[in-house]
Amino acid sequence: MQISKIGWKTVQFFLAIVFILLSWWIFALLLETPAFPPPLEAFTSFFKSMQGDMLLHLRISFYRVAASLLMAAVLGIPAGLFLGKNPHIDQYISPVIYLTYPIPKVVFLPVLLILLGIGDLSKVVLIALIVFYQILVTTRDAARNLQTEYIVSVKSLGANSLELYRHVYLPGCLPAILTSLRLGLGTALAVLFLTETYATSKGIGYFIMYSWSSMAYDKMFAGIIAMGLMGFLLYIFLDGCERYLCSWLNP
Amino acid sequence: MTYLDIESLQVDYRQKNKKHNVLFDVNLQLPQGEIGVIIGPSGCGKSTLLNVLANLNQDYQGRVNINGQLPIEHKGTALILQDYGLLPWKNVWNNIKLGLDIRKVSKEDSKMRNQAILNKMRIADLKKRYPAQLSGGQKQRVAIARSLVLEPELLLMDEPFSSLDALNREEMQDILLHLWQETNLTILLITHNIEEAVFLGQKIFVMSACPGTIIKTFDNDIAGDYSSRGKVEFLEMCNTLRSYLRKEN
DSSP, X not given: OHHHHHHHHHHHHHHHHHHHHHHHHHHXXXXXXXXXXXXXXHHHHHXXXXXXXXXXXXXXXHHHHHHHHHHHHHHHHHHHHHHHHOHHHHHHHHHHHHHHTTSOGGGGHHHHHHHHOSSHHHHHHHHHHHHHHHHHHHHHHHHHTSOHHHHHHHHHTTOOHHHHIIIIIHHHHHHHHHHHHHHHHHHHHXXXXXXXXXXXXXXXXXXXXHHHHTTOHHHHHHHHHHHHHHHHHHHHHHHHHXXXXXXXXXX | OEEEEEEEEEEEEEETTEEEEEXXXXXXXXXXXXXXEEEOOXXXXXXXXXXXXXXXXOOOEEEEEETTBOTTTOOOEEEEOTTTTOOTTSOHHHHHHHHHHHTTXXXXXXXXXXXXXXXXXXXXXXXXXXXXXXXXXXXXXXXXXXXXXXXXXXXXXXXXXXXXXXXXXXXXXXXXXXXXXXXXXXXXXXXXXXXXXXXXOSEEEEEETTTBEEEXXXXXXXTTOGGXXXXXXXXHHHHHHXXXXXXXX
């Protein structure tokens, strides 16, 4: 039963890949432009570029995205849990979040470039700032909506505040936290691309735009594939984290 | 010897600057090693009373004494909630071990105590399961195990068997009675079920609603007898209690 379930999933996955490649190939045939090469050409270029300098750009982009997700999680998860657990404090913070949440934080890129320089830090901080909000709001709402019986029962065992976070709030909110991280990942990659098109000569975003401006479309597509694969691998990693850390959801 | 001594207990609940009187002038005495049962209509503040005893609510007036100590000083109280309060993210073993972890019991000691209570409650083969994989009766056993592993003196139970079917409920009542006879626990239990009150409660406290107070205490000699169910005295006691509750509501 378990094996056939896994087997069916693999087939579904394989069919999805075939469908994407097929659609891509048909589009390329229809468009007939060097700016949209067919899959085989693009993948050949991808493997060739991976042996060249693209790997370096990919490594830097990966570092930026991973560092910003980590920074957002390290700040957003405790803050969200704290506000969710303490509604009397949240009532003062909540309006601030409500007012600043809809502001597209990406507009602060120039400010951050001035304040933190054109290095990695400004890029990491900008992405982290955006993802931080998503994690903060999701975690806070999850903590706020935890069933009171869990809290009461653990309190009645003599738990202090720290133990409540450890045994109730963090594990109880973990599924929501991981969902917000997965959603945040998509945003992070989009913002990463944007930040890498300004004032830098490293990163996969730069690689794509540089290839574009020098009309090396095959290289440009190699960069796009690299970016897509990086997102995919990070997504799989978060998925694996959920399966491992939240195994109780599907016992 | 009076183990649980409550005198003129009053609990207010504030909502939008309005004061609601949840409990008023509650007086209750329960000797050590006895089972007391509280019965009364919904919303009469029964759970609030247990919260005060379990030190989850310190905002009360009046005198509450557990074995000569205030609820905040008394460490030997365990509470079992209506919905069991098991954490869905911990398996049976870790749910039971939780209280021992919180009390910083050594690893070996806690492992030994955990295994012993699992065997006693006959749930050893469930230890790797999560609460979602358990039936109502099994969850109840785990919840009782989690309380008993801490070796409490006072066990508070908030409608513990209300979501079980009739057979499971009777089985759990027998198990509780058996545990009580073994451990000399003092138990205070809330129920809606008249038969349960008569079967278990050596003292039966009848509460009225809005504000909640104890209006009558019955001394029940037939409690704690496995064969009492169906006997004439048992049915008579049930009828006395039933007619009293009807009159009051």
